[in-house]
Amino acid sequence: MKRKLLFLPLLCIALLQAQAQSTLSVEHIMRDPIWMGTFPSSASWSDDSQTIYFRYNRDKDPTDSLYKLGLSEKGAISKVSWEEMKANERSEEDFNADKSLRVYQVDKKLMLEDMSSLTSSLLIQWPENFNDPKFMANEMEISFTSKSNIYVLNRSTKIVRKVTNISTETKPKDKSKNEDEKVDWLESENLELLGVVKERKEKSKMRRDYRDAYSDSEKEEFTYYTEGKSPVNLQLSPDGNYATFTIYTTSSNKNSIVPDYADASGYTVDLNARSKVGTTPTITEIGIYDLQRDTVYFISSSELPGIKDLPDYVTDYPDKTWEEKERDVAFSSPYFSPNGKKAIINIRSNDNKDRWIASVDLGTGKLTTLDRQRDEAWISGPGIGYSFSGGTMGWLPDSEHIYFQSEESGYSHLYLLNVATGEKKAITSGNYEVFDPFISKDKKSWYLTTSEVNPGERHFYKMPLMGGKMQKLTSMTGNNEVSLSPDEKKLAIIYSYSNKPAELFLQENKVGAKAEQLTAGQSEEFKAYNWRDPQIVRFTAEDGAQVPARIYTPDPAKKNGAAVVFVHGAGYLQNVHKWWSSYFREYMFHNLLTDLGYTVLDIDYRGSAGYGRDWRTGIYRHMGGKDLSDQVDGVKYLVASHGVDPDRVGLYGGSYGGFITLMALFNASNTFKSGAALRSVTDWAHYNHGYTANILNTPEEDPIAYRRSSPIYFAEGLKGNLLMAHGMVDVNVHFQDVVRLSQRFIELGKDNWEMAIYPVEDHGFVEPSSWTDEYKRILKLFNATLLEE
The missing domain is CATH 2.140.10.30 (Dipeptidylpeptidase IV, N-terminal domain)
Known part of the structure; x- marks a missing residue:
């Protein structure tokens, strides 16, 4: 018998969950992330290559602070004091060609630092704010900008010269083109009557002309x-x-x-x-x-x-004249x-x-x-x-x-x-992508990160400057975010894996060198749960494309036949990978769902990052096209390969994921029984220019693309059970989006939807209470609509 109610009473839900339990709960995993431990980020080096700096929060401060770890004192992590940070501040810096000298500014002072001795000397104290100091080609001169002009300092003479003369004012009129002063009738009559006044006026003009002639004799x-x-x-x-x-x-x-x-x-x-x-x-x-x-x-x-x-x-607009x-x-x-x-x-x-x-x-x-x-x-x-x-x-x-x-x-x-x-x-080629290349200190090599091993891994390489064989320097499976020491002898690596949050590692800059772990931030409470390592799979889409996905499969004894599909946000983002996800709350929620017997699928649908140009542009002029059909094909894969009941599948996601959730419930209602659309775009004509115009052009020039891509035009197709959740102070996807869609539902007579609003939340939720409330509602929706009575 088909269920007519959107939600069941809590007692019924408890009975439905009796066959599968989890040591996790929404309240548990949606707390302040500090419960999980403290994990490093943004590694950098001291100038002498002996100390690693990184963001950390060992002391449970309100936010991450700067910490350091000396190589001679491995394991002795200490917080960097404000005084030390100030003393080592190097803003607006530039190096000479061989990086033996560095110029930087601090407190209106232009400083020169000898990198061999790490000693600084004052070049000049400038009276105004200035920025962007740069070594000139001769390296004896340094340019900088101040008050919309460029100045050059000679290091030897300490003489500063202004080399540009730019003014933001309006250009004065050319004196040579000035017409004689015009006089009205009263003044003309007055000059005729009063000879002295006329004489004084003529003398004044003669003096002015004399001065102008003298000044014009010198080049302006x-x-x-x-x-x-x-x-x-x-x-x-x-x-x-x-x-x-x-x-x-x-x-x-x-x-x-x-x-x-x-x-x-x-x-x-x-x-x-x-x-x-x-x-x-x-x-x-x-x-x-x-x-x-x-x-x-x-x-x-x-x-x-x-x-x-x-x-x-x-060509889609034959009746329009294009200039x-x-x-x-x-x-x-x-x-x-x-x-x-x-x-x-x-x-x-x-x-x-x-x-x-x-x-x-x-x-x-x-x-x-x-x-x-x-x-x-x-x-x-x-x-x-x-x-x-x-x-x-x-x-x-x-x-x-x-x-x-x-x-x-x-x-x-x-x-x-x-x-x-x-x-x-x-100088690189293949079915992979290159990230953040830079040239070595000796100018003979490149250092770069690539996805050559696998789209779901990132490794650090070295390659000859003019191209050649790449040497793979990192070996840990997952994401290796490398900071190279100034002497280029060591790698500081922020490393993570699918079920292991980031930690700091140290490695020699050599092929085959072993990385040594320097931090261990997981709390005992976090380590107590056996977090899953989701399997990466590929399934075949309707057009033959191989779609990457991560799958969470339950214990066969707990399997309930229901499935949840997660749709990541941002559109151009990768979430099918072997490192700790930025969607860590969702990752933990998927572990909870799997404990309860759900099969969970997380898809890098068309438009996702990490797979090249054709995948990136697969949503051009039709968002809710291939990116939606990839979700539908994912469900077909779950039914055929994992024994999922086709009548018990839900999906959810935030931002772009919320948009896809709406399109799925409106245009693929036979596939998805319920969905939670979080902070979702409902009409692309109301989103920002920088993102939307890339994919859909503009609504004035390409209305077809907007009409077929915006959920609000398909609201009459809603058949399943919908939960919408949105922050009221969302300055990215405005609350107005779901307000307008809600009015459409009201006018269409739809009653199988519900909305949760969060008065203090922006696009990315901050408060643990908001995360908890939102995900309790999502779990309640899936338990009520996807589990059999």
Whole structure:
């Protein structure tokens, strides 16, 4: 008999759970995470490579603090004092070519540090705030920026010279073009009648003309006026001949308002939040200041190949006339070669379809395209950068080759390109991705992290600068987040595994070296439970794709035939892996569900990170398409391979996972009997521009994509049992989303839904009481709707 009630009384639920129990409970696992222990993060090194610093919370402070561990005192972890942190503060730092010297600023002082002795000396005390100190190519001069201008200090003479003259004021009118003062009728008549007054006026004009003629005989100092706009990202070429700067022009987009009903004041307070998709993007202009010729000119994108190309989706709108015009672009700051003679720049089209890398003729601002990546979905991927950022990009020491990452092959890899010949080569390749490459201290090698072993593992490698065989330096299965010591002899590794939270390890920088564990943060209470190591599987999707997933299988004696599918958030995120998940609360909840006899499946559906370009863009113009069908195919896999009852499957997730949950209950109601949609997007036209316009373009230009991707248009399809949970001060996915959907349900006469609201919570919940309440409701939903009477 089909159940008509959404929830059963607590007594009935207890009877249903009688056949399977767990030592875990929602109240237990959703407490303040401090109960689990303390786990390190953000490892770094002292300059002498003898001390490891990391974030930790051994002393149960309100938040993580900085701790240290000396290599000569292994195991002796101590908290870093405020005085020590201040003494070692090195903000706005830069090294010379061989890293023997470091320049940095602190408290308006420009300091020079000898890295062999680790002693610092004062170069200058500057009267104003300044930033971005940089060694020039000759290394005897150091540039820095202050009050929208660039200055250069000579280390030998201690003389500082101002090399740019930029003013944010409006440019004065040209004196040579000033017209004689106009006089009205009364003044003209007065000058005719009063001779002395007329004579004084004429003498005054003669004196002014004389002074102007004298001052004009001397060359006026060149000043570039920005007409009220503030130049940012000022930088000087290493040879001192050119400066570049960026001017941003922001549009007056309308921002949203999020009311805070639980403000401490007792009044309802409006929180300013983001604008919505379709807003006018910020315009960037890159100026070049020629210091030899005292002139400023700007880079133009008009000659970029394909700058007028229309996207493929225009064919879906045959009745609309599309204007062929230059697309707006976003520029990164230029990258100067080490010798300062050349520069490159990264350029992104605002419609997200193109990324150009171009060389810049510093004398004219003319661009020559070196590489163009076109993607009819959108440009992205590890190391690719976004908007105003170039991502992984720069020059090799020879000032002839540049490096960058590209998804040209379908996976994000590292490339070299000779700017003179245009020759390009991939120095990594294969069905894996590259993360965070950097050049060694001796400039002969790369260090990089990749997923070459497995999409669910991360390892650290070394490779010759111009490409060659990679040496795998880490060996622990899981995630190896490496910080290389300054002397490049040791690795500090934040390591975790599927069922083991992060710990700090130390390893020699050698192939085959064994990593030594330095911390052991798990509490006795956490270690008392045998946390599962979920199996990674792949099942076949309807289009033949092999979909990765993690599966939690119950003890056969406890198996109840029901299943829960978890949908991770963010869309572009990976959760099928062999390291400790950022979804650690959900991971513990899945252990609880499995104890109770549920089979749990956690899918890296289409759109997830870690599997290359085609997987990343599988949701283009249709969110709730392949990403939803992957969930449905996952259920088919559970039914066929794990004996799950097809009539007893639920799903849940937050943010993007909440969105998929709604789409599943509206459009795949024969597959899912119930679902919990947490902080879910209900209408993509109400989400932000930076994320949504990549995937769905804009609602004005591509309404088809928004109509088929937004749950609110499919609310009439709700058949199963739905729980919605949302924080009222969510400034990411606004509470307005579920309010509007609730009104749709009311108008449609739906009564098989329920909503839980959390007045003090933003998008990511903070309070343990909120986590506990939310997950008690989720468990109650699944127990009431998926377990047999």
